[in-house]
Amino acid sequence: xxxxxxxxxxxxxxxxxxxxxxxxxxxxxxxxxxxxxxxxxxxxxxxxxxxxxxxxxxxxxxxxxxxxxxxxxxxxxxxxxxxxxxxxxxxxxxxxxxxxxxxxxxxxxxxxxxxxxxxxxxxxxxxxxxxxxxxxxxxxxxxxxxxxxxxxxxxxxxxxxxxxxxxxxxxxxxxxxxxxxxxxxxxxxxxxxxxxxxxxxxxxxxxxxxxxxxxxxxxxxxxxxxxxxxxxxxxxxxxxxxxxxxxxxxxxxxxxxxxxxxxxxxxxxxxxxxxxxxxxxxxxxxxxxxxxxxxxxxxxxxxx
Numbered sequence: 653x654x655x656x657x658x659x660x661x662x663x664x665x666x667x668x669x670x671x672x673x674x675x676x677x678x679x680x681x682x683x684x685x686x687x688x689x690x691x692x693x694x695x696x697x698x699x700x701x702x703x704x705x706x707x708x709x710x711x712x713x714x715x716x717x718x719x720x721x722x723x724x725x726x727x728x729x730x731x732x733x734x735x736x737x738x739x740x741x742x743x744x745x746x747x748x749x750x751x752x753x754x755x756x757x758x759x760x761x762x763x764x765x766x767x768x769x770x771x772x773x774x775x776x777x778x779x780x781x782x783x784x785x786x787x788x789x790x791x792x793x794x795x796x797x798x799x800x801x802x803x804x805x806x807x808x809x810x811x812x813x814x815x816x817x818x819x820x821x822x823x824x825x826x827x828x829x830x831x832x833x834x835x836x837x838x839x840x841x842x843x844x845x846x847x848x849x850x851x852x853x854x855x856x857x858x859x860x861x862x863x864x865x866x867x868x869x870x871x872x873x874x875x876x877x878x879x880x881x882x883x884x885x886x887x888x889x890x891x892x893x894x895x896x897x898x899x900x901x902x903x904x905x906x907x908x909x910x911x912x913x914x915x916x917x918x919x920x921x922x923x924x925x926x927x928x929x930x931x932x933x934x935x936x937x938x939x940x941x942x943x944x945x946x947x948x949x950x951x952x953x954x955x956x
Contacts, residue, residue, distance in 0.1 A: 653699060653720040653732060657712055661740065667694040668765060670747040671736055673729050674698055677751035678706040680879075684751050685714065691755075692765045693747065697740055699732050726897035733857055741851040745769045748847060748861055749876070755782065755847045757874035758931050758942045763955040769850070771949065772870055779849035779867035782874035783939050784842075786831035787928065788881045790921035795883060826862070831881075835920050836911040838904055845876040873941040875934050881920055886912065 670693045674681075685696065696717045700708050701724075711719045718740075722732060733748060745766075747755060757768060757780065772778065789795070808827050827843040842862040849855065854866040889912070892898055892905040911917060926933070934940040949955060 653722045653735070655718065655720050656708065657717065657719040659715060659718055661695070661718060664694060666766060668692055668745045668747065668769065669695045669697065669741055670749065671697045671733060671741060672699070672749055672751060673701060673726075673732060674703065674707055674751050675701045675726070676703050676705045676707060678703075678710050679884075680751040681707065681710055684754075685717075687754055688747065688749075689716075691760075697736055699729075699736065701726055701729075726895075727899070730856075730858055730861075733861075737851050737855075737857075738853055742853055743851070745848070745850045748849075748857055750861075752879045753784075753845070753847065754877040754879065755874060756877060756931055756934070757782075757848070758872060758935060758940050758946065759950060759955070760931055763950070767955050769848075771946065771955075772872070773850075775870065777868050777870035777872075778852070779846055779855075779864055780870045780872055780874050782845045782847050782876040783827050784830070784845050784876050784878050785934075785939060786878045786880065786920070788831065788920040788925075790919065790925070792918045793881060793883065793885055793920075794918075831920055832904075832908075834922075835917060836908050838907050841904060847876050848874065871941070871943045872946060873939075875931075875939050877928070 670688055677684075688696070694716065696714070697720070698711055698717060699720045699722060700711070701722055708719060708721070711717050720732075720736065722728075724732075737746060737748070749755060757763075757765075760768075772780070828840065830841075830843050832838040832841045844862050846857060846861060846864040846867070849864065849867060852866070856865045857863070858865060889905050889908045892902050893909050896902045898905060926937075931940060935942070
């Protein structure tokens with residue numbers, strides 16, 4: 653990777669940092685940065701992988717952003733993240749998110765992110781599992797804006813995977829299902845994310861950030877809102893099918909394309925979809941979980 657920005661990387665003990673790998677995300681970045689800045693993120697690290705839009709140019713104009721470039725294959729994404737996290741994220745609370753992912757957690761509307769991280773520290777927990785909830789409109793894909801819905805059809809299983817750092821097998825609880833199974837018949841797409849964590853050198857994000865090794869997982873469960881299905885989704889799928897840079901030669905994207913061609917999919921909305929309203933709704937639907945002591949801390953005003 654080559655660093656291309658000139659901004660000074662300062663140290664800050666209470667600084668929460670965000671790390672992201674991007675390609676052609678200029679349309680999403682303004683909202684992405686605005687949202688996470690409001691959440692309390694002080695410094696952003698982006699790895700650009702062969703963008704040919706204004707992604708890099710836009711990022712270089714931001715004073716709190718650091719930009720790295722690589723021409724390597726996208727399949728190596730996890731190794732790039734590991735290198736950058738080890739160098740600039742060790743000892744910090746970090747968010748690792750794609751440009752179409754927005755992290756929320758229980759009562760995020762009134763509990764500041766830094767105070768949430770302090771709560772996790774007291775519990776000696778250093779990572780939060782979040783379920784990936786696909787957001788979509790009731791309009792045809794070609795007309796989609798930021799409107800939201802969710803699916804009930806998630807299931808949690810104990811999955812066996814290989815840790816790429818020590819080459820040992822590990823068992824982790826993982827969510828599967830959701831929109832991509834219901835609409836695109838993709839039953840093996842993982843819907844767990846580890847978006848928030850306090851990084852250390854023994855920690856490793858794996859499986860496209862759907863798994864984590866070397867972490868003490870919190871009993872609090874969050875949600876990562878996934879805004880994949882916008883008006884350029886069909887063209888994006890066609891591009892990724894040709895590039896074959898995603899997992900197993902873009903197997904997931906080939907299934908998207910097949911389903912859209914065979915089933916003439918125009919919208920992802922169906923009778924069980926719900927308009928997104930906030931964290932209380934996510935808890936009521938079972939997507940978010942909080943232990944009793946979290947509720948007690950909230951009632952005692954410790955987060956306010």
